[in-house]
Amino acid sequence: MNNSGPIVLSELLAPETINLQLSGTQRDQVLSELVGQIKELNNQPQARETLLRALEEREQLHSTGIGDGVALPHARNALVGLVNRPIMVFGRHQTGVPYGAIDGAPAKLFFLLIAPTVTQHLSMLARISRVLRDPKVRRGLLAADSADKVIKTVKDAEARI
Known part of the structure; x- marks a missing residue:
């Protein structure tokens, strides 16, 4: 990943994420599944628990x-010391789970965002929010039948913003 330029979301995604x-x-079961996609944390149960706790606390807020x-x-907040690079995990749920969204709709598309610095954290949030504003992108993510198609959908959307 290019460390000097803006964060490119499609470069953060990989089939294993x-x-x-x-x-x-x-909600908490889905959070656990998403965290389970982060290979760096597989051998670090303490870090995994810290991240899950931080995510659950954020949702309660x-x-x-x-x-x-x-x-x-x-x-x-940024998770200083937990990860050394920005990480993004994408997950999709067929029927959706109750998530407390303002419109009451169950969540089907999940982007778990983790960053070691506040700047990267805010940059990722802003960028994914812009990408997901487009209903065509959301439809593409719901229809994608492979990880590669998810990455391509995000990459194409980023090219337009």
């Missing part, structure tokens, strides 16, 4: 369900 078959029926079937789970 994409789960098109989330199975949890509750205010839901990260932004409406239109989308949730952007992220910790309230």
Whole structure:
């Protein structure tokens, strides 16, 4: 990843950070599934628990369900020391889970965002929010039948913003 320029979301995604078959029926189960996609944390149960706790605390403060079937789970603050680079995980749930979004719609599309610095954290949030404003992008993500198609959808959307 280019460290000097703006964050490119499609470069943060990889097939191993994409789960098109989330199975949890509750918010915290889905958060756990998303965190499970982060390879760096597989051998670090303490870091994994810290991240899950931070995500759950953020959701209790205010839901990260932004409406239109989308949730952007992220910790309230940058996770200094937990990760050394920005990480984004995409997950999709077939039927959706209740997520406390302002429009009441269940969340089907999830982008878990983690960053080691506040600047990267805010940059990722702003950029993914812009990308997801386009209903065509959301439809493309719902229809994607492979991780590569998810990455292409995000990459194409970024090229337009």
